[in-house]
Each structure stands twice: as structure tokens, then as C-alpha cells.
Amino acid sequence: MALPYLFRLVAAVAFLVLVGSTNLLAQLRDSDDPPAATPVYPTLDPKSAESAVYDRLRRLTSDKQKARRRAAKALAKTDPATLVPLVDAYFFMPNEAREDARQLLEDLSGERIGGRYRDWFLYVGGRDDLTPPAGYVAWKGEVFSRIDPVYRRILAPGTAVRLRLREVQWGGVPLDGIPAIDDPDAAPADTARFMRDTDTVFGVRVGGEHRAYPVKVLSWHELLNDTLGGQPITLSFCTLCGSGILYSAVDEKGNRLVFGTSGLLYRSNKLMFDRATLSLWSNLTGEAVVGTHANQGSRLTMLPMTLTRWDTWRQRHPDTTVMIPDPAAAQRTGYRYVEGAADQARTGVEFPVWRQSNALERNARIYALRIGGEAKAYPLDKLREEGLVNDTLGGVRIVLSVDPASGAVRAYERGQRRFAALEETPLRQLRADDGSLWWIGEDSLAPDGGGSPLPRVAGHVAFWFGWYAFYPETTVY
Numbered sequence: 498m499a500l501p502y503l504f505r506l507v508a509a510v511a512f513l514v515l516v517g518s519t520n521l522l523a524q525l526r527d528s529d530d531p532p533a534a535t536p537v538y539p540t541l542d543p544k545s546a547e548s549a550v551y552d553r554l555r556r557l558t559s560d561k562q563k564a565r566r567r568a569a570k571a572l573a574k575t576d577p578a579t580l581v582p583l584v585d586a587y588f589f590m591p592n593e594a595r596e597d598a599r600q601l602l603e604d605l606s607g608e609r610i611g612g613r614y615r616d617w618f619l620y621v622g623g624r625d626d627l628t629p630p631a632g633y634v635a636w637k638g639e640v641f642s643r644i645d646p647v648y649r650r651i652l653a654p655g656t657a658v659r660l661r662l663r664e665v666q667w668g669g670v671p672l673d674g675i676p677a678i679d680d681p682d683a684a685p686a687d688t689a690r691f692m693r694d695t696d697t698v699f700g701v702r703v704g705g706e707h708r709a710y711p712v713k714v715l716s717w718h719e720l721l722n723d724t725l726g727g728q729p730i731t732l733s734f735c736t737l738c739g740s741g742i743l744y745s746a747v748d749e750k751g752n753r754l755v756f757g758t759s760g761l762l763y764r765s766n767k768l769m770f771d772r773a774t775l776s777l778w779s780n781l782t783g784e785a786v787v788g789t790h791a792n793q794g795s796r797l798t799m800l801p802m803t804l805t806r807w808d809t810w811r812q813r814h815p816d817t818t819v820m821i822p823d824p825a826a827a828q829r830t831g832y833r834y835v836e837g838a839a840d841q842a843r844t845g846v847e848f849p850v851w852r853q854s855n856a857l858e859r860n861a862r863i864y865a866l867r868i869g870g871e872a873k874a875y876p877l878d879k880l881r882e883e884g885l886v887n888d889t890l891g892g893v894r895i896v897l898s899v900d901p902a903s904g905a906v907r908a909y910e911r912g913q914r915r916f917a918a919l920e921e922t923p924l925r926q927l928r929a930d931d932g933s934l935w936w937i938g939e940d941s942l943a944p945d946g947g948g949s950p951l952p953r954v955a956g957h958v959a960f961w962f963g964w965y966a967f968y969p970e971t972t973v974y
Contacts, residue, residue, distance in 0.1 A: 538662065540654045541632025550579055550630055554586050557601070558594050565597045573604045580605050581629040581663045584617045585640050588667070615849040622664050622851035629663060637662055645671035645760065651775050657792035659784065660763055666848065668737075668762040672770070675758040676826065677720040683708060683818040686811045692819060694808035696836050699741055700817075700905075701802050702939035704728050707817035709810050714822045715741065716839035717832040720769060721820075722746065722755045729753040730800065735767035735780040736843065738963025739862060741804065743955075744783050744797035748790070754797075764966040765848040781959070781967050799955040801939060805905035809923050814939075850966045856973055857961040864906045865964050866956040868893050872968035874961060879974065880906055885918040885927070886974065887911065895954055898937060900924045908954040909942045 541548055549571075556568040572579055580602065587598050599612050610616045621627060638652030644667060652662075686709075698709040704726015712734075715721060721732040731746040731754070746754045756769045759777055767780040768787075776788030776795075783797035803810070811817060822834050832839070857863070863874040869891025880886065881904055886897045896911040902923035914929040927935045927942065934945040941950035965971060 538629070538634045538658055539631040541635060545631065546575075547630040547632055550575055551582065551632060551636055554579075554582055554636075557583075557586065557598055558590055560593070562593075562597075565594055569597045569601045572601055575605075576630075577605050578627045578630060580617075580621050580624070581627055582633060582636050584614070584621050584663070585637060587617060588614050589640060589643060618666065619849045619851045622661075622849075627663075633662060634658060637665065641667065641761070647672050647775070648761075651759075651770070651777065651787065656788055658787050659791045660779075660786045664851075665761055665763050665768070668760050668767075668848070670758070670760045672760050673757045674760050675717075675719050676830070677722060677757050678714070678718045678820075678823075678826075679722045679755065681721070681723065681823070682821045684821050686815065686817050686819060689819045689821075691822070691834075692807050693836070694806070696807040698805060698807050698810055698819070699732060699734075699743070699802055700805050700810045700814070700939070701725060701730070701732075701743060701800075702814075703730055703800065707814040707939070709807060709817055709819040711807075711820065711822070711834070712741075712804075713834050713836045713838065714820065717830070717834070718826075719767065720756055720758050723820075731756050731769075731797070732802070733767060733769055733780045735963070736839065737762070737765050737767070737846075737848065738781070738966075739860070739960035740766070740781055740865070740957055740963060741802070742780060742783070742957045743800045743802035745800055746797070748795065749793070762848055764852070764963070765850045766963055766967070781963065799957075801907075801953045801955045802957065803905050803907060803939060804958050805900070806903040809900065809903035809905065812923065813925075850962060852966045852969055853962060854965045854969070856965075859960070859962045861961040863959055863961050863964060864897065864908075864956055865959045866890055866895070866908060866954065867968065868895070868954065872964075872971035873974060874964055874971050875906075875974040876961075877904070877906070877958065885916060887915045888974070893954075896927070896942075898924060898927060900937075906956070906958070907937060907939075908956050910951050910954060911942075912951060 553568040553572050556564050559565050583602060590598055602617055603609055610620060634652050634656055635654045638649040641648035697712040701708050706726040708725055710732055715734045716736055719734045719736060723730055729746040731744045734741040748754055754771045756771055759768045759770045761768045768777045769780060770777050774789040776785050776790040778785050783799055785791040785795040827834055857876060862877045864877060864880060866873050871891040873890050880899050884899050888895055894911045895908055896916045897906060897908045898918060899906050900923050916927040916929055918924060919926055919928060925937055929935060935942040936945060941952050943950045
């Protein structure tokens with residue numbers, strides 16, 4: 498498939514992602530909850546009609562116009578479901594092959610959408626009636642293998658898949674093209690000279706230990722593997738959809754899972770992979786969606802985490818440590834570990850997602866919760882305006898509190914009580930309707946003077962579009 502062109506494409510995009518320029522990436526882009534059961538993606542019989550379809554799709558990228566025209570003429574007589582693998586191929590086609598492919602797309606669909614890949618990607622994403630031809634998993638692995646040969650192993654024939662594979666697209670870098678942070682050094686808070694009071698951090702308490710992970714570092718690396726309080730954890734930060742989520746990084750047997758960035762996206766959401774099996778996992782749901790762990794129905798446990806300011810976190814938890822960035826990594830990659838630098842570098846970069854809602858602005862920041870199978874989005878602006886919300890979700894009574902000093906949101910079960918916020922900054926206590934005071938902790942709400950605490954509910958911040966793409970049944974507070 499026009500390999501010299503593809504190699505230039507991969508090299509250019511990988512370089513731009515690593516050093517931060519995004520204009521060319523944006524140009525290149527424009528030249529539901531994952532199902533509980535594995536969709537049926539049958540393997541391919543080499544002598545079948547489906548095999549002939551894929552052979553003709555390969556010939557559609559030929560540098561010989563007559564060969565392309567013959568392939569397009571034959572493909573135009575096939576089932577409209579050929580659109581699904583055709584759109585995959587269209588992304589990688591050189592300019593000289595695109596006109597024949599565009600005409601074929603229009604012939605098969607009966608639509609006049611134009612020549613942009615993203616528009617056709619959105620079109621097939623919204624067509625529930627199109628079932629990809631047998632052998633589609635291997636085909637997807639084949640086209641992605643032109644970026645990185647490992648994708649052919651990840652998407653091998655017969656691989657278990659728990660998502661709509663047509664919606665998986667390349668994110669601009671090969672496997673591990675964005676380097677994860679593995680077992681970083683950490684320092685006591687009073688020695689962290691590289692931190693500013695206003696820096697944003699992911700504040701974590703696991704196994705009785707507190708640690709802060711600077712967003713100005715994770716915004717570049719997007720994935721962290723660490724051990725805290727004796728427990729393996731993974732912090733996955735999908736910068737495209739704004740969701741930083743903490744997971745317990747162990748499998749069903751208690752073995753540690755170590756993750757990397759796959760370079761692939763699903764509904765603009767990061768797909769990570771575990772290094773032991775090369776299974777793909779969803780950042781947003783924690784579910785294994787492709788590979789060995791998908792076949793087992795594996796799902797990571799989400800842990801509470803607080804997006805807050807460094808000064809507020811340090812005051813609350815003077816015993817905290819903070820992750821130390823590796824200066825050699827910054828020098829090697831060109832990353833600038835400065836608040837907002839990574840966001841500035843990504844300005845204008847977005848990937849097509851067909852399932853959308855105008856209930857909120859596309860990139861509105863929400864606090865996302867899912868309890869008992871029910872999803873709800875709490876707009877951060879509204880939460881900060883109200884300061885505290887007593888609510889019920891999935892049959893569980895909850896309370897969400899917002900710290901006016903840092904904007905940090907925490908959610909807890911509230912039992913039969915209703916709570917009100919005190920007028921203090923930073924917010925450290927809530928008052929129940931029976932007059933009792935409760936301390937705001939990272940694990941729970943603890944009654945002043947002792948007693949049974951109320952457990953924290955794990956939630957996270959996200960962009961509205963990213964949350965809705967996975968949970969279209971979500972309500973909005």
C-alpha cells in the first residue's frame with residue numbers, strides 16, 4: 498500500500514506528536530458502552546468471496562491505474578458492507594489512488610460525501626446495518642501493520658474483540674510511540690523544587706500512602722505504571738478526551754499488569770496494551786477489548802483519585818511524595834514539563850467520533866460517575882457554582898463536594914444523610930443534616946469523633962464528547 502508514502506506519513510506524525518507541533522497532524526486527519534459479549538468476527542476462508550474482496554482492496558492501492566479501475570469495478574458489485582474495510586484502506590491510500598476509491602465509496606453507499614477520510618469514517622461508524630466481511634480482524638491488523646508490524650499480532654485471526662472494530666483508528670504514533678512512565682522516583686513534598694503551587698496534580702492515596710503525579714508531566718506521557726502502598730497501579734490519561742483515571746493494575750490471579758500506549762484510539766479514547774499479552778484495554782472503561790484478556794472478560798478496578806492543585810494537596814497531606822520527572826526523557830523527546838505546554842502543542846487536534854450530543858459543549862469538562870449501570874455527567878462549572886450536591890445514582894445516595902480553593906471534586910456515599918458544605922477554604926469538613934461533622938478524606942467521609950466512615954465513590958473528570966461517545970444513555974445534572 499504505497500509504502501514510501503506511508504513511511505513518510507508515520508515519520509512525520511510520530512515526530513510531530515513527540516515534539517509537540519500539530520498543524521500537519523490535523524491536515525493529515527482531514528486529507529455506547531463496549532458490548533458485554535464478543536461481537537462475531539468470523540475468520541476468513543481463503544477460497545471465499547470475502548477473500549476476493551480483500552484481494553481487490555489491496556489492488557485498489559496499486560500504482561497502476563488500470564489495475565485500480567478493474568478492482569474498483571469488481572468491488573462496486575459487492576455488498577455495501579465492503580464500505581467498512583474500504584474506509585480503513587482509504588486512510589492509507591496515496592493521492593493517485595484516492596479518486597478511484599472515493600468513487601467506489603460513493604457507489605457502494607449511494608451517498609455523495611466527498612473525499613475526506615474523516616467524513617467516511619463517521620459515516621460507516623453510524624451504520625449499524627453494515628456487518629464487516631469475514632476476516633475483518635485480520636484485515637484491520639494488516640492495514641495497521643504498515644505502521645507497526647506488531648499490530649498484525651494484536652489483531653490476528655480469531656482474536657477476541659469486544660468493541661466495534663470499525664471505530665478503531667490510528668492515533669498518529671506506533672506502539673509505545675508515546676513512552677509510558679514506569680516506576681518513577683518520588684521525593685518528599687518539601688524537596689520538590691520543580692513544582693509550583695498552582696501546578697495541577699493527580700492526587701492519589703493507596704495502601705495508606707499519598708503521592709502526587711504532576712499533570713504537566715502526564716500530559717506528555719499519558720500513561721504511568723507505579724507501585725504505591727505495596728499495590729500496583731496504572732494512571733491512564735487520555736488527553737484527547739480529558740480523562741485521567743486510576744486503576745488497580747492486577748489481573749484476576751493477582752499478577753501485576755504493566756501497560757503501554759498502543760497508538761490506537763476507539764471513539765477518540767486511548768487504547769492501552771498490557772505488555773504480557775498485548776491485549777488492548779480501554780482507558781475510559783478499564784475493560785479489555787481485544788486479545789487474551791478480552792476473551793476472559795477482564796476489567797480493571799477503578800480507584801479514587803483527585804484532580805487538584807499542588808499547594809492544596811500538600812497542605813492536606815504533608816506526608817505526600819511527588820513523582821520526579823526524568824530530565825533525560827524530557828531532553829530525549831523534546832517534552833516541556835511546564836503546566837499547559839502539552840495542551841498548547843495539541844491545539845486543534847481531534848479525531849472523528851460519530852456518536853455526538855449537543856446537550857453540552859463538545860469539550861465541556863464534566864465529573865463522570867457510573868454506579869449500578871447508570872451514568873451521569875456533572876458539569877464542572879455547575880458543580881463549582883453550587884459547591885455541594887446531594888444526589889442519587891444507580892440506587893445509591895451520593896454527595897459530591899467541591900473544594901473552592903482547588904476546584905477538586907470528590908464523591909462519596911451518603912447513606913440516609915444529606916450534607917452541606919462549611920464556609921472554609923480549603924474545604925475540610927461537611928455538616929450532615931443531624932448536625933454531625935464529617936472529615937473529607939481521600940478514601941471516605943469520616944465522622945468527627947469516630948464511627949463508621951462513608952466510602953468514596955470513584956469518578957473522574959472528562960470532556961463531554963468523550964463520555965457521551967461511550968455512554969449515550971447518560972443523564973446530565
